[in-house]
Amino acid sequence: MRPQHDTGAAGRRPAPPRRPVRRHRPAGTGARVAVTLLSAFVLFVTGYAWSNYRHLLSGLATSDVTDGAAADGATDILLVGMDSRTDAHGNPLPAHVLRDLHAGANDAALTDTIILLHIPNDGTSAVGFSFPRDTYVHIPGHGQHKINSAYGRGKDAAIASQQRRGPADPAELQRLGADAGRKLLVRTVEGLTGVSVDHYAEVNLLGFARITEAVGGVPVCLTAPARDSYSGANFPAGRQTISGADALAFVRQRHGLPRGDLDRVVRQQAFLAGLAQTVLSSDVLANPARLRALITSVQESVVLDRDWDVHAFAERLRDLAGGAVRFTTIPVEDPAYETPDGLAVRVDPRKVRAAIEVAPAADAVTDVLNATRTSGLAQRVHTELARHGVRVGEVGNTTARGTSVVRHAPDSADAAARVAELLGGLPTERDATLPGGRVQVLIGSDYRGPAAPRFAPPRGVVFDGFRSGQAPGAGADAITTAAIPCVS
Template sequence: MGRPIPPPYRAGRLRPPRGTGPRWRRWSWLSWLLVSLLLLVVLVVSAGAGLYVRAGRELRHTEAVADYAGRPAAGRGTNWLLVGSDSRAGLTPRQRAELHVGNGRVQNTDTIMVLHYGEHGPYLVSLPRDSYVPVPGHGGRKINEAYADGGPRLLTRTVERATGLRIDHYAEVNFLGLVRVVDALDGVRLCLEAPLRDERSGADFPAGCRRMDGGQALAYARARYADPEGDLGRVKRQRRLIGAVADAMVGPDVYLDPTRLKRVLDTSLAALTVDRGAGTAQVLDMGWALRRIAGGEGAATTVPVRRPGVMVAGAGAVLLWDENGAKRLFQSLCKDDPIPTSADK
């Protein structure tokens, strides 16, 4: 393995890698899946006191946040580590084929984001999965490999070491969360101005409006290669899907049907795992912060990158952060100051 790249520790200007376009375009479909599912849980849980209490009993927890020597001191505001896992666990070969997700055993995390809220913000910062950072006990590695090396706790510690931020809470959404939530809603209605066919995602839809089940919605959200707009077109569809699912969650077909409401709540909670210190109140706070970002408040951005596609022995092609810009960004979050990219939407 090559010489580890030190974490980002200098002040400087934030700028995206050359040729990548605005930072929000670089979000993967799983990033939007993660945000979508967290919002869905909030919408359902906030429906009433009874659901609030029940959600508190049924929230799934994991060991993710712990003290250790040299851990960053607490800053101002609250920091969540949001993780999207593309695990295929529990899928039959037929289901893998139907969802076009492949047959490999996936242990890494495909989406890693830090959510910060306090007096300023809220802010959502994406940490690219190929970011080359020190993983405690394992040397320099891609940041998403920390989960495979030591689960949520090592991933949280790795992010704290790389960013200098203390992580207060952790939330993880699994790969099939969106599929199951959409199916619990008996599908969502989506409209296409032109046909969409993408062999890699499995999308094959004519122009017009139709009701899509969970597998179709996933294909709709993942399609990119056959879209003339590429990632930009994909992001537009992902936002439409999030809106369609949110509308269905708060519609009378759900709230006036106790059986369906229970099914939707159970499915939403099953898709979410949080740290042991997070209860329903903390999850609601996190969800409302995400909802504010979706509504145009604060900012969503990506850690500034210095050099993408660098080859490192034992790690392959990695992505190096802009040390100056990254330090400036994370110091602003630690102090709960407006971030340098707060004007970027």
């Protein structure tokens, strides 16, 4: 299905150019599938027709992946997109399906898209951290390699070990290998992030197209027209609704984007925002035909860990609001790092762990009060904080003062520290009179941070691109499910 334009534009767009023959695998084929995982998550947590629950689970594939939930104050779910030419049960996809999806032949077991969904135990919010596919990490037992190879290395090692013991059933080999690959990927992510992965969800190539079609398409928005012969992307600028092969092309494209794979990650996050809005705000869950199609698509494409009590999890999170799901990218040090495996993405594990540790800080509400004579300064600071995913409450004026400060309730020190850093390193102070979960920014006449008159950003930071030390998902790229953002 071609994109449906909100403006009502008619006429067919030219067909995308034929893709040239390439000797290496098509780039990003796994990336185009993982972004549908939130559809299953939203389906489980929004209080849909529970009479369908048993039907959903009866055909759902499961895997022995995790060791069960850890009592660490949050639930961490690893969402994985498999560059796979099989369904969730290991059955090969028909050739005509691969042609329709513009998927070439590829036997490699790669996880080109990985998202860690971090949900504090109060269930009021969630933060999804995207991992660039070429992130250079330590893979237990294998040394330093790109993170998208962890699954394949674990699978190949397990299959080789089993074959040394003697003949084995091919289907059983594939099952053992897949479980081992998933376990090694989980261990790799845990080593990088410092979190304990509680649950695992995996989606394959076929599921992406069918899930987007089952919900009636997903709204997206582009800042400029996009055309790419490698992915088949061919879209106009502006808002449009896409599904099926067009949705695959939208999240697959990396050629022609200013930051390549890093901008593709932003595409995926924007698509997730649109997908979550579609399921939450449309009649998908109230439409029996669409609900049946969605359940069938999930059964064909999603693999969950065996320890996951999805029903109990859904009941705990059913009050999660769509806008409370935020997407960002782990901090990146160097997007073109030279390694024995070729160019990779260098990250600092300490900064990755710090970013995840302070994720709940974004859930506090921050009030911004202007104590200067500069009209509109509080509103401009509000806009700056919102660009970084901070929830802003009251915006107004207060009694004049010479010094700026970030005050916080006793339970909101981490949130205050993040806000203070975003505003140029303001001092913070505890204020027991503030209600829980509240931060208050008082802008004094000494304020020289972002949005201040004559403010100049420090070196290494740019608001329309990427520089070393800046997280690609921060700033203008931070995305929530409260709105459909326009992206490159």
